[in-house]
Amino acid sequence: MNKNNIFDFLENSEDGELEMINRLTPDLNDDQFERILEMSKRKRNAMRDTERKNIKINSNDEEIVSGVEVYKRPKWIKPVTMAASFVLLGCGIAFGIHLMRNLNPTPPVIEQGVSTTSETTTTAVTTDEAVSTILVPADKNQTTIVTGMPVEVTTTTVAVTEDATKIDVGTSIDEPDYKAECEAWIRNKVRKRDEALEVLYSITDHVDLNDTFTIDVHNESGGPGDIPVISDYTITYARYTNPQFSSLDEIRDFYIENYLRFLSPDWEYDGSDMDSHYVKRYFDTRIQPGEKIEINSWNKYDIIPVYTEYNGKIYTLYAKESAMTDAEYWAEKQHGIMWCCAVDNCTEDYFELYEFYSNSNESSWVIPCVKIDGEWRMQRDEEHMWQMPEDLWQELCEKLNNGSSDIIIN
Amino acid sequence: MSVENMNNYWQGSSDDMYRTLLKELGRYVYVIVFNKLRSCGTNEDIEECVSDIFANLFIAVEDGYAKDIKKLAGTIAKRRAIDYFRKLSASGKNTVSVDDESLPELKDCFDVENISENKEVRNILLREINSLGEPDSTIILQKFYYNKSSSEIAKTVRMTASSVRSRCTRAMERLRISLSAMGITR
Numbered sequence: 350m351n352k353n354n355i356f357d358f359l360e361n362s363e364d365g366e367l368e369m370i371n372r373l374t375p376d377l378n379d380d381q382f383e384r385i386l387e388m389s390k391r392k393r394n395a396m397r398d399t400e401r402k403n404i405k406i407n408s409n410d411e412e413i414v415s416g417v418e419v420y421k422r423p424k425w426i427k428p429v430t431m432a433a434s435f436v437l438l439g440c441g442i443a444f445g446i447h448l449m450r451n452l453n454p455t456p457p458v459i460e461q462g463v464s465t466t467s468e469t470t471t472t473a474v475t476t477d478e479a480v481s482t483i484l485v486p487a488d489k490n491q492t493t494i495v496t497g498m499p500v501e502v503t504t505t506t507v508a509v510t511e512d513a514t515k516i517d518v519g520t521s522i523d524e525p526d527y528k529a530e531c532e533a534w535i536r537n538k539v540r541k542r543d544e545a546l547e548v549l550y551s552i553t554d555h556v557d558l559n560d561t562f563t564i565d566v567h568n569e570s571g572g573p574g575d576i577p578v579i580s581d582y583t584i585t586y587a588r589y590t591n592p593q594f595s596s597l598d599e600i601r602d603f604y605i606e607n608y609l610r611f612l613s614p615d616w617e618y619d620g621s622d623m624d625s626h627y628v629k630r631y632f633d634t635r636i637q638p639g640e641k642i643e644i645n646s647w648n649k650y651d652i653i654p655v656y657t658e659y660n661g662k663i664y665t666l667y668a669k670e671s672a673m674t675d676a677e678y679w680a681e682k683q684h685g686i687m688w689c690c691a692v693d694n695c696t697e698d699y700f701e702l703y704e705f706y707s708n709s710n711e712s713s714w715v716i717p718c719v720k721i722d723g724e725w726r727m728q729r730d731e732e733h734m735w736q737m738p739e740d741l742w743q744e745l746c747e748k749l750n751n752g753s754s755d756i757i758i759n
Numbered sequence: 760m761s762v763e764n765m766n767n768y769w770q771g772s773s774d775d776m777y778r779t780l781l782k783e784l785g786r787y788v789y790v791i792v793f794n795k796l797r798s799c800g801t802n803e804d805i806e807e808c809v810s811d812i813f814a815n816l817f818i819a820v821e822d823g824y825a826k827d828i829k830k831l832a833g834t835i836a837k838r839r840a841i842d843y844f845r846k847l848s849a850s851g852k853n854t855v856s857v858d859d860e861s862l863p864e865l866k867d868c869f870d871v872e873n874i875s876e877n878k879e880v881r882n883i884l885l886r887e888i889n890s891l892g893e894p895d896s897t898i899i900l901q902k903f904y905y906n907k908s909s910s911e912i913a914k915t916v917r918m919t920a921s922s923v924r925s926r927c928t929r930a931m932e933r934l935r936i937s938l939s940a941m942g943i944t945r
């Protein structure tokens with residue numbers, strides 16, 4: 350009941366209520382009638398005009414189309430499109446080949462013609478009752494004698510076909526004479542390198558146990574502030590009788606020339622790197638009987654020489670009571686890993702040395718070798734050498750497993 | 760009223776048809792429009808709306824798609840009246856900005872209880888007005904619902920203005936008594 354006037358309740362009436370109001374409402378008076386009539390007619394005319402205009406606008410937009418226009422496509426479009434497609438395809442293929450060639454780090458080589466040679470190989474065969482016959486191909490010009498229990502030695506002729514062992518990655522320009530020369534050179538380098546390693550590793554060869562002296566070692570391991578772990582032991586040096594060397598400097602130079610410079614042809618013993626440190630440690634430290642070596646692994650002055658000179662004689666570290674020598678450490682670390690190499694693309698003054706490990710391709714390289722002033726020289730630097738492609742490494746490993754004579758094993 | 764009936768009223772002229780339609784349905788349409796726009800529009804607004812409705816009705820009859828003209832007129836009148844009501848109400852007084860502080864306090868205008876109560880009061884009021892008898896019921900509706908002056912009412916009921924005023928006073932007193940008896944005391 351919040352209306353101001355009770356008749357306000359009549360607003361928004363429904364149909365029946367409106368009828369009642371209608372009955373109580375008089376007709377429109379004359380003025381009102383004429384006013385509404387005129388207004389209605391005017392509005393009606395305006396609506397009609399708008400309607401007509403809309404019809405006119407809509408009718409102007411309509412276009413009546415009749416008949417059929419025959420469309421004739423030019424005949425030349427199809428062959429021209431096909432030709433353009435072929436041109437594009439060809440360009441794409443050519444570009445792809447161009448990219449592939451540029452991305453391949455292997456320099457182009459010329460494929461060698463098929464040639465077959467035979468050679469006679471003397472082979473030692475070792476058998477016993479439980480093991481089937483093992484065939485071991487040997488190097489050319491070498492006779493291998495195997496001793497053991499019980500042994501049956503036979504001689505057999507093995508026909509080696511070069512095609513079977515040819516490294517057919519890329520094209521090759523090997524010529525037999527050049528390849529033989531390159532192989533001979535690298536075999537000699539590898540042999541010398543092995544000898545240099547043996548100088549370091551084989552501490553039981555060429556020793557005279559009747560001429561020895563001992564050195565006391567005091568070892569404190571641990572860094573500054575740590576409680577040191579102290580150990581005292583004795584190491585023994587025995588006379589080194591290898592007739593190949595007459596002085597410690599010769600051993601040192603032999604090691605440098607044949608091992609370190611195999612790995613780094615330009616290496617110099619100037620104390621600027623770890624190799625210099627090891628050379629000094631192994632070959633350039635003189636100790637006398639009765640001396641005491643104090644070592645501390647933290648301060649890096651744990652120098653225990655492998656070789657020393659005393660009274661004009663060479664002595665080598667023969668045994669100790671604890672702690673593995675570096676030589677033993679490296680020998681153990683390299684156990685089971687086979688270092689191999691092979692040559693390819695041999696010419697008069699150039700060949701490529703494939704250097705790889707049997708267990709991983711990560712340290713496998715292709716090293717170009719060039720002949721300068723009649724001397725072969727490995728270009729073992731990042732500017733010239735490159736990482737061995739995976740497929741080449743796999744093929745070399747297969748050759749290795751098949752016992753190919755092309756693979757030179759450490 | 761059907762188209763056939765309408766044909767009997769005019770003689771073929773459009774103007775006659777317009778006059779006939781307005782004469783027959785003018786009051787009916789006006790009642791609908793006035794009922795809706797009474798609180799928000801002026802007399803001019805109401806007449807404008809009525810003329811709009813008749814303009815549409817003329818066209819509908821001319822084009823021949825009106826079967827029952829009265830129903831059509833009623834439908835057009837209600838819808839157009841609502842349009843006018845919204846247009847007139849949207850002038851500002853019934854709108855509130857969303858940033859206004861009073862916005863959360865606004866109630867839903869659809870109050871079922873209020874609607875039901877109004878309907879009941881409306882029915883009682885109309886019944887009691889009707890029970891006053893003519894011409895008092897017409898006079899009192901003209902006076903208080905249509906807000907017409909006594910002289911304007913006098914013309915429609917063929918009485919003098921003073922007679923209208925005296926009858927209006929007495930009728931209003933009777934209505935108040937009867938409504939009070941019904942519990943409507945305002």
